[in-house]
Amino acid sequence: MTTRIDGRKLAQQILSKVAEDVAAAGASGRVPGLATILVGDDPASAVYVAAKRRAIREAGMRDFHRALPARATQEEVAAVIDELAADPAVSGILLQLPLPGRLDAPALIDRIPVTKDVDGLTTASAGLLARGVHGLRPCTPLGVIELLDAEGIPIEGARAAVVGWGELVGRPLAQLLLRRGATVTVAHEFTTDLAAVTRPADIVVAATGVRGLIGPEHIKPGAAVIDVGMHRTEAGLTGDVRAAELEGIAGCITPVPGGVGPMTIAMLMRNTLYAAEWERAAA
């Protein structure tokens, strides 16, 4: 029997707890606020930003939003970030990616102050994570850790394989798993024998962007399989894992959709709450 981990349910529990904490903060006149910045009119980005803004309002936080045209210059986007950075009502700043190709995205991301970096993607936040000191961590990796914990999967002493070494998921997740005491192997496009890397693992995380890459040949019976992939197909959303083929092999698996996806927004809301607390503690 392979357990399907319900990311929607866990995300909802986390969001309820965040809403409670926001209400408590609000009672003391300190309502956290999240600013989303959307540059251009990419339809997928618009959908993601709308979902985040809905979550902000449902959590009882203040929703700051800035929409800039696709032709916005580096200086114009920078000015918006600087204005939000200086605004004490704004606890967190989220610059929706990808940006139009002409813009220097890393430079813009690095304008976000580390205390407001709710996506955890600035160089400063990456440094805090690498050194293991207090800071805001990227949302999807945080969500993966929460799912493992909620499912009661031991991390300390476990062998984990992180397949994919991207900046949003694989790289920070490897750090988080190591920090929790897992023995971590990172695989990627240069890995010659992927199954040899993943088969010894108790926890396999697929964040490759390659649809259906991971199948039964990669998974040890009983392992926890976390699918971070998200691919639109005619049959609906599907992931990096051939989930149906793992039935009866994996100990548990996150479905796509309804696994890791909902957790990302939940962790963004929690990061915004943490950012508000951090800025208050630092003030």
Add this chain to the structure above:
Amino acid sequence: MTTRIDGRKLAQQILSKVAEDVAAAGASGRVPGLATILVGDDPASAVYVAAKRRAIREAGMRDFHRALPARATQEEVAAVIDELAADPAVSGILLQLPLPGRLDAPALIDRIPVTKDVDGLTTASAGLLARGVHGLRPCTPLGVIELLDAEGIPIEGARAAVVGWGELVGRPLAQLLLRRGATVTVAHEFTTDLAAVTRPADIVVAATGVRGLIGPEHIKPGAAVIDVGMHRTEAGLTGDVRAAELEGIAGCITPVPGGVGPMTIAMLMRNTLYAAEWERAAA
């Protein structure tokens, strides 16, 4: 036949090249300078700093040195760092570790400007490494990569096991190996079956601080074994690897002493040269 990798010879070649480049920079009136800061009177630290200062002078660079008493306060050490940070003749700043326990070492390290961080240990440098952008990297991991390259050991596509997840070696080295395309496993004190992790590896790096931890049971025939350990015994210096037992098993191995050790100072000199070039490019 197990090849013993000659770190002294390679370090000397790198130091000669650095001295040439320093002479060329000096001909244009831009001599790089390295400032070493020694707090207190730990004899081992004094020996290390003396060796670094000797290398500075031999490379033709300017030797700035500050010695502070063991009772120096956080503010006094910070003031020295700030003064050196503001001095355009100082290309790099090295704060010799460990500091006396009362001092907040991470806070002092983070006062070093990222362009002068020749040890690569600031949070800012860790962030640049994590993101894979231009910056100064820690010296010992750089030396390990140089040794592998000089020995002609392929890194891209290789399986590497990094044993030890410390801030000076294991953590940054894992990043450097990943960046070069190795499939990297990081093991540490919570790893339950170390041999299972190291035996598939083409490259095994031991940076554990545990004398003689790694033996033939851990090593695949033909693997490259890099020993970062350094332990003083009555019989002389020895490492984390039981080197004699790997004779005829390992493809190559770094001896202790004379392997990784000499490379660390060579990479510090090269980092100082790079720091001088970086500051000039940024000016």
